[in-house]
Amino acid sequence: MGKRIGKRTIAYDTPAVIRSWATAAGRKEARGKLAEQYDFILNHNQFGEKSWERAEQKMQQYALELALEKAGLQASQLDYFLGGDLLNQIIATSFTARAAGAPYFGLYGACSSLAEGMILGACLLDGGFGRMAAVCTSSHHDAAERQLRYPTEMGVQRTLTAQWTVTGSGAYILDKGHGQWQITQAVPGKIIDRGISNSSDMGSAMAAAAVDTITAWLQDTDNLDGVDYIVTGDLGKIGYEICKRQLLEQGYDVNGKYYDCGMQIYHEEDQDVHAGGSGCGCSAVVMGAKFLPQMAAQPHCRLLFVGTGALLSPLTVQQGETIPGIAHGVLIEYKQEG
């Protein structure tokens, strides 16, 4: 097969270029480790709107428009808009798509939506079906809590395995052309379900999927030394440890190059977030605010971004079902110009 390596890896003929990106984040996130790196910081969790859901949508639209502005583009020039969020029926993204007016594919991969969108966006461009695509995801802490768990003002003690849904959004403009950041390969994820049914322990539920995707890529390419960073989406502290151990058991020592976006946002001790950040916005803001800029420190850098998603539904969790996990891998390469 033409654009494939091994069993699962996609190798694009014409890599999609990440032409620009922008991130927007909430106030708690702005007090965290990446404080200075966000493009936009919400003045308030409600962001001048009458509901958190509207605030999330506005935040997403801001991220998209800032990314477009950075690239010198207009929404009307987009051939595709791909994205998703955590609200029921991914409604925030659909409203953003309404404002953008571009052909739209709504994706639900929970917190893996960004990676899923990047894979599909790069496929659309490589296939010659367009020149410009935007990928945009978001999550809002209060909107997600209220929908998936408890009312936000309810005095509950969160378990140590629980993660904090990030209020944040990231938009990435993919382009068929020349540029420094390129999406060269991808590994679409499979559903891996190891029987975890505790919705406060999503890191453990997703770690197995991340291991599956990372080993699939390593088996296909046999190139552990060729990759400078392996970055998972939002496994959190616990999932991160599980993932590292499992990879080592399979003979892959990723020490020193493995990071998790969920552990990059908050100051663990001061901000009371337990296992770390999570949500569609988690990897979306950390990739844009931290890892993509960091890649430019080297003349040539390769990063395997593994967006992880816990595809649970609050309803089936109550019915006692387990949590299906997924992880989509995207290989991003940075090449200095010249």
Next chain:
Amino acid sequence: MELHLEHNLKNREKRLQKLQELDQANMEQLLLELQQEHQQLVSMEAGSIDLAEQRYYQELIEQNKEQTLRIQKEIDKEYQKQISLVTPKAPVLKNVLRAFLVGGTICLLGQLVINFMMLTYDADFKSASALASITIVVITAVLTGIGVYDEIGRYGGAGSMVPISGFANSVVSAALEFKREGMIYGIGAKIFTIAGPVILYGTVASVVIGMIYYLLG
């Protein structure tokens, strides 16, 4: 500060005074302009050096949204007209008659129970009417459980919903539906999903009425 964006908004405001006279293509052109300006304004807001500047751009963004909404509404108007042409009208007279029949039958049943209790067991009116309510609630619960009451509801509409049987139906149907999510998060949390507002506002109304009684002696 970029003052041209403010001017654009003001100039457009004048054109929007005669919004009805514009054709669709013109309106869509305006929407595109607004979309582009929104993007610039957001970028300006993100780059603001102080709070005052940020406020200034936020204000312009609000104006931009407001203009967009107005044009969108105007475009939608035409579409709404088309919808009203093809939407079937609800058969009001038929619905009212059926509601009268079903609601009347339920109330008649209640009255029969009251009369029966008063004549046969020498009950006073207060306890007889309580017994009538209980009887209807029990019958409705059983009919809901065996799937008959939803048929009555489909036929009778408001006639089956307004009497106390409608209340019983809403509680029992919720309990049946949500038992799959368990006794606590399922039945416990969802049993009053539909009946909840009736209970809450019924209680509030009774408090208000009670106060009125008290004040009027």
